[in-house]
Amino acid sequence: MSTRVTLGARELARLDHDLRGPLNAILGFGRLLEAEELTSDQRECVEQIVLGGERLQVLIEAALGTA
Secondary structure: OOOOOOOOHHHHHHHHHHHHHHHHHHHHHHHHHHHHOHHHHHHHHHHHHHHHHHHHHHHHHHHOOOO
């Protein structure tokens, strides 16, 4: 059985804000870390954080229909 959820503009705006706010903080901090002197292991971890955040950003944009 499938349940369809319909969200109004207000709910979508709140969901957009609730997802993008923390994601932007994660991406911003990751990008700041990329500018630092890091060991190869640290750099690899930071790259994974940023890459994962960028992938999540694409999914959020697709799900909410915003770009």
